[in-house]
Amino acid sequence: MGCGSGQQAIQEDIQKQEQIYPIKLHQETIAIIGCTHAGTTAAISLRNLNKNVRIIVFEKNPAVAFLNCGIHLVINKTCDDLNKLFYNSPNKMKSLGIDIHECTSIEGVDFKAKQLNAVNLLNQEKSSYQYDKLIISTGSNPVIPPIIQGLDYKNDPVRQLRADYKRILLCKTYQDAQRLIKLSAEKVCIIGSGHIGMELVWSFNSIGSKVTVVDHGHHILAKYFDIEYVNILEQECRKLGIEISSNSKVIKLSENEHKASVLIQRTVEGVVKTLNAEFDYVIICAGFIPNTENIIQWSENTLVNMNKIIVVDKQQRTSIENVYAIGDCATCLIKYCKSKRTSHSRHRPCAKASQPHTKPLIRIYRQWARIKHMASNSLIIHLLQPAQLTQMRRKLYNMWAESSSPTTSGADTARRKWTRLFKSKN
Numbered sequence: 001m002g003c004g005s006g007q008q009a010i011q012e013d014i015q016k017q018e019q020i021y022p023i024k025l026h027q028e029t030i031a032i033i034g035c036t037h038a039g040t041t042a043a044i045s046l047r048n049l050n051k052n053v054r055i056i057v058f059e060k061n062p063a064v065a066f067l068n069c070g071i072h073l074v075i076n077k078t079c080d081d082l083n084k085l086f087y088n089s090p091n092k093m094k095s096l097g098i099d100i101h102e103c104t105s106i107e108g109v110d111f112k113a114k115q116l117n118a119v120n121l122l123n124q125e126k127s128s129y130q131y132d133k134l135i136i137s138t139g140s141n142p143v144i145p146p147i148i149q150g151l152d153y154k155n156d157p158v159r160q161l162r163a164d165y166k167r168i169l170l171c172k173t174y175q176d177a178q179r180l181i182k183l184s185a186e187k188v189c190i191i192g193s194g195h196i197g198m199e200l201v202w203s204f205n206s207i208g209s210k211v212t213v214v215d216h217g218h219h220i221l222a223k224y225f226d227i228e229y230v231n232i233l234e235q236e237c238r239k240l241g242i243e244i245s246s247n248s249k250v251i252k253l254s255e256n257e258h259k260a261s262v263l264i265q266r267t268v269e270g271v272v273k274t275l276n277a278e279f280d281y282v283i284i285c286a287g288f289i290p291n292t293e294n295i296i297q298w299s300e301n302t303l304v305n306m307n308k309i310i311v312v313d314k315q316q317r318t319s320i321e322n323v324y325a326i327g328d329c330a331t332c333l334i335k336y337c338k339s340k341r342t343s344h345s346r347h348r349p350c351a352k353a354s355q356p357h358t359k360p361l362i363r364i365y366r367q368w369a370r371i372k373h374m375a376s377n378s379l380i381i382h383l384l385q386p387a388q389l390t391q392m393r394r395k396l397y398n399m400w401a402e403s404s405s406p407t408t409s410g411a412d413t414a415r416r417k418w419t420r421l422f423k424s425k426n
């Protein structure tokens with residue numbers, strides 16, 4: 001009897017061990033949670049650096065490495081196939097010896113025992129994995145304002161919206177993109193006139209949809225550019241027949257089988273007016289929040305974060321030993337320091353933005369960088385004539401050249417460098 005129970009205990013022990021995979025204790029194991037841009041890059045780079053380390057990757061979605069920045073290009077038919085936006089696949093990663101588990105969600109982390117609890121979303125099978133080092137790349141989720149009728153905000157509203165709503169849509173994942181490219185909508189409302197919202201505005205406009213963009217700010221792209229540039233962009237949008245509803249707050253969103261309804265509070269010359277508008281589809285582009293809530297909870301709040309963005313150092317190390325965070329879910333706090341420049345501030349001119357005399361220069365530099373970035377991007381190219389783009393650049397350059405702020409030796413060097421850049425682009 002005693003012997004029997006002893007054997008049973010051993011058997012249970014083996015079973016427990018078997019669940020914890022992999023058990024090759026001689027091999028270092030690096031686990032990665034999330035496999036879009038950050039996770040994919042980490043896995044591939046690690047493999048290139050070290051052929052012996054075991055890399056296990058967990059991704060909730062069936063697809064990995066999807067270029068969401070190209071979604072609008074498929075909508076406006078610049079790109080003819082959504083599948084061309086993948087730059088890697090589970091099979092390719094497996095061929096590199098990366099142990100990838102797609103359709104698998106990490107539902108718990110024991111940071112002390114260095115153990116992950118995973119659930120296979122296809123068959124609900126649970127398993128546990130041990131790691132030596134953990135990389136968190138859980139990214140971000142779209143912000144969903146608490147105005148959608150029938151949505152239970154306490155219970156994963158992003159998942160609910162994707163599963164249960166047909167006319168109120170998001171723009172982030174491959175699955176979102178699959179829905180967006182099928183729209184043959186006549187009337188589309190985009191909520192949010194940031195970079196992503198405006199890319200969609202332009203794309204739907206260019207395939208013949210009637211597009212309205214709603215934003216509570218005074219202007220489109222207000223976070224990105226000064227008023228003079230935004231005015232040019234707004235004029236061009238209106239010429240294309242795009243309706244811009246600024247100073248407008250969406251206070252209620254609902255849908256039925258045929259339409260989506262948007263209740264808007266618009267402020268015109270200090271007077272608030274409420275109006276109801278109906279669209280075929282509404283797409284929410286109201287920003288993103290880090291997808292870290294559960295992980296922070298599992299760490300019993302030992303994972304230092306700033307508004308739920310995991311704080312990391314220059315080597316992407318978190319506050320927990322052997323745990324790293326990368327991509328949209330992480331941030332590196334740069335020390336603003338007058339006398340001692342960190343290696344970050346050398347590479348990133350905006351790191352000195354806290355110094356009052358460099359502020360206007362930084363603002364100009366940032367706008368120029370955005371114009372440069374967006375100029376290589378389809379949105380600005382299609383909204384602006386080349387001459388207008390050059391005019392915007394020239395204006396910025398003049399503002400830059402005329403700024404009479406006192407300089408430091410650091411700012412002088414930066415000024416020389418950026419002047420070269422401006423000149424080369426003019």
Ligand SMILES: Cc1cc2nc3c(=O)[nH]c(=O)nc-3n(C[C@H](O)[C@H](O)[C@H](O)COP(=O)(O)OP(=O)(O)OC[C@H]3O[C@@H](n4cnc5c(N)ncnc54)[C@H](O)[C@@H]3O)c2cc1C
Pocket residue numbers: 033034035036037038039058059060061068069070071104105106107137138139140141171172173196291326327328329
């Ligand atoms: C429409 C659009 C256009 C964009 N355009 C640009 C651009 O032009 N230029 C630019 O620089 N950036 C752009 N961005 C931003 C850029 O896409 C993001 O910065 C980037 O996707 C961040 O990558 P990430 O890997 O950190 O996070 P994410 O892309 O959010 O990926 C995180 C992954 O983790 C997975 N995951 C989360 N939790 C778990 C879990 N518990 N278990 C398993 N898996 C999990 C998720 O399923 C997801 O696949 C754009 C974004 C969008 C949406």
